[in-house]
Amino acid sequence: MVVMAPSDEVELMHMVATATRINDRPVCFRYPRGALVSKDHTIHDGIPIKVGKGRILVEGKDVALLGYGSMVQNCLKAHSLLAKLGIEVTVADARFCKPLDIKLLRQLCKHHSFLITVEEGSIGGFGSHVAQFIALDGLLDGRIKWRPIVLPDSYIEHASPNEQLDQAGLTGHHIAATALSLLGRTREALLFMCS
Numbered sequence: 492m493v494v495m496a497p498s499d500e501v502e503l504m505h506m507v508a509t510a511t512r513i514n515d516r517p518v519c520f521r522y523p524r525g526a527l528v529s530k531d532h533t534i535h536d537g538i539p540i541k542v543g544k545g546r547i548l549v550e551g552k553d554v555a556l557l558g559y560g561s562m563v564q565n566c567l568k569a570h571s572l573l574a575k576l577g578i579e580v581t582v583a584d585a586r587f588c589k590p591l592d593i594k595l596l597r598q599l600c601k602h603h604s605f606l607i608t609v610e611e612g613s614i615g616g617f618g619s620h621v622a623q624f625i626a627l628d629g630l631l632d633g634r635i636k637w638r639p640i641v642l643p644d645s646y647i648e649h650a651s652p653n654e655q656l657d658q659a660g661l662t663g664h665h666i667a668a669t670a671l672s673l674l675g676r677t678r679e680a681l682l683f684m685c686s
Contacts, residue, residue: 494589496521496560508537523561543590551579555603559610568663600630
């Protein structure tokens with residue numbers, strides 16, 4: 492089975508094109524309520540992407556943020572917030588939950604002390620797949636510290652998507668605060684949570 496989630500409209504077009512070429516197993520997409528981020532207002536044909544291949548959007552050295560689906564945009568917002576504090580953040584777009592990009596995960600764990608997975612899903616989703624792999628691969632035995640950011644296991648009242656993400660702790664500020672906490676900068680993390 493192939494499970495993928497686009498980070499923006501262009502990625503959605505590419506993933507639809509990819510799905511049309513897969514005829515040996517089921518394919519599913521995960522996309523958020525509301526609009527995806529649009530980077531280009533022209534209509535294109537999607538270009539198939541390699542199944543199970545994520546991508547690095549921004550390279551840094553202090554913390555790695557591995558976003559899945561629309562949460563990649565909030566990882567980029569966290570990157571901007573943290574850059575103002577002199578923190579160099581890698582932002583990666585996982586693209587696929589199944590199959591995972593094993594090479595990308597190993598690279599992120601090898602070159603960073605902290606890995607944060609971010610998804611608009613619940614416990615047992617993308618972050619759990621990542622944790623299972625990095626644990627079995629021995630990557631958690633070394634220097635990497637991993638934290639998942641997922642939806643809370645509680646009911647979230649109906650509201651706009653942005654209000655729900657804020658209530659769930661999935662905004663750029665929440666992601667930045669988690670990174671600051673891992674770096675031992677708890678005062679700054681608290682300031683981010685209050686802004």
